[in-house]
Amino acid sequence: MSLVVKPYQALSKLKRFYGFKYLLNPLIHEQIFDRLKLEDTYGDFSKVKVIDLYPGPSQHSAIFNNRYKPAKHVLVENRASFLSHIKETYTDSKFGIYDKDPYEWSTYTDMIERHKVLTPEVQSRDKIHDKFLAIAHLTNSSSEGLFMQWLTCIGTGNWIMKYGRVKMLVWLPTATAVKLLAVPGKVGRSKCSICTEAFTDTKLIAYTEGKEVQKFNQDLLKRHNPLEIKNADTAPIVLDSISLLEVNPKKNDIQLEYWDYVTKHLMILKTRKLSEALESLGHGARDYFAANVKDISIFDKFPAELTNEEFIYLTDIFYKWPFKPDIYMDFIDVYQDND
Template sequence: MSARLPRFNELSNVLKRSHISAYTRINITDSDLVVRALERSGSLNGYGRDTIVLDAYPSYGYVSQAVHDMLRPRKHVLLDIYPQVYKVLQEMVVPQDPTSYDLRPLDPYKWSTFDHLWTEEGMKPQKMPFGPEFNKEMLFIANLTGSGGTQLLSQYINCIGYRNWIFQFGRVKMLFAITPREAKLLFSTPGSTRRTRLSAIAYTVADIKPVLVTEPLRKDCDYGDGDPVEVSEEEFGDAFYPKKSGAVLIAVEPKENMLVEASDWYSYHLFVRNLFATRATPLIKCLRGLSPGALEPLYPVLKDEVDYETTRPVDLTAEQLARLHRAYEDWPFKPKNVMWSAFMEDFAEAEHTLVSQPGIIGPAADDTERSSS
């Protein structure tokens, strides 16, 4: 087995500076720090030699190395198409364990990448029901700090709701590197002005746990029961590249009991999207705007918990949103096409939309039942 990856400042001396600056993802550059954070969080307890690790956009391999050292998985598939990153992975990471590491020049942005992998012997885990246990035969890792990372995070969360893609195999954990800005939005609590639709939807189907965070985030985020390792600004130079921004490592764990059934996920997604289109508007106006007469069946749902005149969509918990949606779905006079029309109008100006592009991870707008199997 070859030596571990050098410190990033040593590695950067080998690489062309133009290649490093052209690679837009934020790198966590201290494997030992990642190991310490993962051990503290307990996120990988029970994972090991029977695990297949799917590693999307591994960057220069520091997080990959940390996970690999902890698990020694039977297969660790590295997926990246950026040439200079591929070269580093090929020359400095794969030789450390060539029987386990499997470097592929495949784009993890596409369905076909995973369809291709799962046709190979030994690459498809056993399917498990959404029960008490995680499917520890698979772990998905991704660096989502680059362009399109927010959209991919949203797509992955939606795949939990639909129980397609890797979630056809059961409760598969995901480990993501995201930007501090994304972390502020994701860990925003009900009532926060930063709370977004993604935050509301994510906690409907998953528990989001901070593993490694930047210290300045503490004043802006609610980690709940999480106890992440914090990196101070003085330590950024050794922990991240570029050091000025830092990165956040999170574990996304699909819930055993989702608040919304997979069969209702599509309509729930549109329901929340409509409410959050005017997220700072009083709830009573938002519910009236869903469709004519909608306020009557929905008003009793939360009347003992909130003031409809002052409460806004951003103030509602995921559980409250799910109950409102259930009442809307049960309403016999619900117009069938109202939410769909609003959804399409909202996307009409977007030239590049993940939902409308065939072949991209997540269900297409005209193919809500598709699963990658």
């Protein structure tokens, strides 16, 4: 028996949206799932477990469940207006409901290890996990920091990523998506887009109308060919544009602590040429790199122009430096004596 899919008119009247924005057009959701081609990764979904974070009105959740019929589908939601709606609408449904805050790390350990509401298997990192999928709505502007934490966990293999390379379908403010997808040498390139490039293969699947969309790199839009959604298909309409990202974690063997040190220090000086910025890695770094890079033309680049491969290359050289500084002492003591 299929789950009920409530229309826009009913869902848009929910008491509170808590600063989050949701797509509420069933036809558009179906178009999005057509584009995602999830069957290529998960087959018939008969053994797939899905964790659905901040589902809110849960229209997408019902459509997803009706279409794919996963083995387990857990909605993680604790906001009163949404939780009440979910419990009233989906009593005795195929959903598991876990009324804890997805922001809290303890939610995941309790749900998986303590209460065993959802128990994903550990898979090899040689491929995308084909029995575990995460869906999330982080469309509140204050949720950007949470996604950055998740992105770090993708790189380190922590959180739900300890079970393997778990694909994530994440709705975010378009302003955040623009930051994450900024390309080398273009406006907006920062540490978060470097992390996105290093740790994931991320694709822009869809976005809603809004002025923020103009900030996407045009070449990226041509490559990803995202679906454009009318703002009238979302609620609350007054909030800014949102975007859907398909986040596929990469298998990587990056020396993360050294990579983090190198990228952080160089990007602080991203408006200076690399020949100048390198000295921020430690006294004598400029001379050391000059003697060890294969192509010194890289020194004419600005850090914001460097690709993921170039950052990894520079990190490897830094790691081999006999006189590199102790990266674990990377702080400035503002209270130190000056005499």
